Amino acid sequence: MIVTEFRTVDVPVEDRFDYWCQLVGKTMVPVDMDSDHAADYRGEMRVLGVGAASVWPVTTQPVRLRRTPRLIRQYDPELYRLLLPRHGTLEVSQAGRQSAHGSPDMTVTNTWRPFDLRYPEPVTVVGLEIPRRLLPLPEARVEGLLSRRLPARDGFGALLAAFLTTVSRDSASYGPSDGPRLETVLVDLLSAVLAHHLEEENRLSPETRGRTLVLRVRAFVQQHLHEQELSPASIAAAHHISVSYLHRLFQAEGVTVAAWIRQERLARARRDLGDPLLRHVPVHQIGARWGFLDAAVFSRAFRKAYGLPPRDYRHQTLRAPRRTGGFPSPA
The missing domain is CATH 2.60.120.10 (Jelly Rolls)
Incomplete structure (x- = not known):
């Protein structure tokens, strides 16, 4: 640019x-x-x-x-x-x-x-x-x-x-x-x-309609990430399309709908874990806030995405000087 x-x-x-x-x-x-x-x-x-x-x-x-x-x-x-x-x-x-x-x-x-x-x-x-x-x-x-x-x-x-x-x-x-x-x-x-x-x-064009629909879906998901009921079925229903069509839209994006939702939820949890104002909120509550009701599932998913458990990430982020570059995005 x-x-x-x-x-x-x-x-x-x-x-x-x-x-x-x-x-x-x-x-x-x-x-x-x-x-x-x-x-x-x-x-x-x-x-x-x-x-x-x-x-x-x-x-x-x-x-x-x-x-x-x-x-x-x-x-x-x-x-x-x-x-x-x-x-x-x-x-x-x-x-x-x-x-x-x-x-x-x-x-x-x-x-x-x-x-x-x-x-x-x-x-x-x-x-x-x-x-x-x-x-x-x-x-x-x-x-x-x-x-x-x-x-x-x-x-x-x-x-x-x-x-x-x-x-x-x-x-x-x-x-x-x-x-x-x-x-x-x-x-x-x-x-x-x-x-x-x-x-x-x-x-x-069909291509324009498809691309703009993906943008609408992404915005919808960002607004509803905290809701436990968020799923491919609920997203498809909210946009009056079939679940199979929703999956076809995201095939072009190179990621499944469920995987993208998980990535976004993990990114929000990571943000909250690094927020000094939330340092006294238990780790499992932050996970639950973003759709991970099982603390063990949250810990495993976070470690796979960022290389260390959420508790260790919080400790490292809040105690150590903030580093440039940060952690990698979820895979």
Whole structure:
């Protein structure tokens, strides 16, 4: 992943707003910008290259950005842009609609039609841009969603918001070879969000539907790891699919459903065992919290995954200086 970072504090005060305007125009698309804070403008932005897509977390003071017909003729990379406010609000006007958005809502615009975007207060926003050609939905139908409110509290909206937040926060953990895979996930999730609102799910390819369903299943499992009843059967029932189809989905992931659930439960138990605030909670209770009711079974599984029993892991982690690199992931 290629990461480029900009901060206005790196240039003299009198040059900051001009610097910000120039970098936005060069790294995104040309826009006219004005701000009541131009005399001492403050902003930070990282642009993460994710295959043909890009993710850009930005924190900025109040500002207005206008994409005019003249600027579109000057340069248009033909991108769909999703805006996810994390703190503060934004106001956008495009395709004859005006709307205001705050967390956890998001909205979509494009670069080939004029828009007027305002940040009326200091904001932190995560943006996603993908090429027009990658979205497998009728353009005329997508136009009906431009600048509208797209909820990000549940469903595919919540998955996309969570994934964008993770990528923007943990960008250092990804390498150049991860770009195409991350691009696929982002395009799949944005396509699924828009297809859901358009009732055009049939436009998505079987591969996209399968990959997004796996993401939904993974999110569901993470939310229900503590429940004893969690099983392939309960997961399949919650997603209205057969158990055999669920297993086929995870074959492509290279792990069985049951094995993945166990890995995630062990990872949560390991986290709790290394938490100083939980040092007085008995080891068997931590195991039971994450689905291991039999203390002996928990101890054997933990030792197989991490190389030592849970009690020894806790002692070593809480008593010894924390080491870089940590322990291996469960096998």
